[in-house]
Amino acid sequence: MSAGRVFASLAAVCAVLAGCASAGNVTAADKQGTFVASASATGGRLAWARAHKRAVSEATDYCDSRGMQASLGIEHTEGLEAMQQHDSIIRFECHPRL
Template identity: 75%
Template sequence: MSASEQFDGVAKSPSRITQLLPRVFVSLAAACTVLAGCASAGNVTTADRQDTFVVSASASGGRLAWARAHKRAVTAASDYCETRGMQASLGIEQMDGFEALQQQASTIRFECHPKL
């Protein structure tokens, strides 16, 4: 036994708190994962005007679900235009579901324009 493991000639055992810390960290990580939720986007569809498209995304879980839904819709629009060698020009956005812990949705109308 090393000198750091002894105190006045008595061996110290790990405290109860030290033994519980790994469990606490795992529990916190699991809770954060559940609250963070995930966002998903639907397929890009054509709108009523030529060269105008619509994409919807939704997210649930936590206070910032609306932000994850918005980000996912913007990413889907950007990716859609990028695959065509163009850039997205975002238009009107409609948000649904602003209550806490409710599923939130973002629907964005956009156009693809040549890159400058």
């Protein structure tokens, strides 16, 4: 195999392992005025960080779209192994901007 093909193959593998995070819809929690944002990511050692960042982004975007700011609460995470799916579930509230 040529060096170019090896490099291209390695680049493709790295891109797959880097992965990306996906998010679900923001939903209302059991307490009025409290919402839940969830996200998941796979591939690599920092999948948990991508899932967390995406969930925080979803919460922030949700409140921003209402002219408010997000107040993050409890976060629940799942996934320990490097190559398994990592989940981040964040409870949050939207409050008026100061």
